[in-house]
Amino acid sequence: MDVFDQIISGATPAEVILRTDRFIAFLDVRPVFPGHTLVCPLDHYETLYDLPVELYAELLIAARRIGLAQQAPLVADGTLLVTNNVVSQSVPHDHLHVIPRRRKDGLRGFLWPRSRPTVEELRTVGDQLRAALTDEEAR
Known part of the structure; x- marks a missing residue:
């Protein structure tokens, strides 16, 4: 049983x-x-990816409710939604971070390093x- 359980x-x-x-939302202790x-x-x-597909919308609806509730009392300009899947997932229980943001709040480097791929590199990955996706649909 993990800490979220x-x-x-x-x-x-x-x-x-x-x-x-089906969901619980609580403040992160860090x-x-x-x-x-x-x-x-x-x-x-x-x-x-273990979460049943039929629960995805409900997860986002709960996150939306939290994000909207954060705006006025926390003077939040926006929201960052983040989920880790295996890599950097500190608790092995699916969870979505709903983080209030303000312009110029100092959060940097969270989604970096970034690269500048060529058009050909983008096409190859695409x-x-x-x-x-075609293989997945065929299954």
């Missing part, structure tokens, strides 16, 4: 912001900014992904 069961305290029939909230399913799914 413990929070869900009530064995570990957390600052719960929202709880629905926030990027105040109000940084984690939204995770009540049922244990290790990664985003071809690979389109082929993988």
Whole structure:
């Protein structure tokens, strides 16, 4: 049982912001900014790809509710939604970070390093992904 399962069961305290029939949202104990909230399913799914497809919309709806709630009291200009899938996933329980953002809040390097691929490199990767999507649809 991971720490999120413990929070869900009530064995570990957390600052719960929202709880629905399928999801819980609670404040991150190591926030990027105040109000940084984690939204995770009540049922244990290790990664985003383990989460049943029919729950994706509900996950985003919960994240939307949290993001909108962050705006006024936290004077947030926007929201950063982030999920890790295996790499850098510190808790093996699917979760979505809802992080309030402000212009010039100092968050840098989060989605870097970035590159400048050539048109041909972009085309090659695009071809690979389109082929993988076609293979997926054929299954």
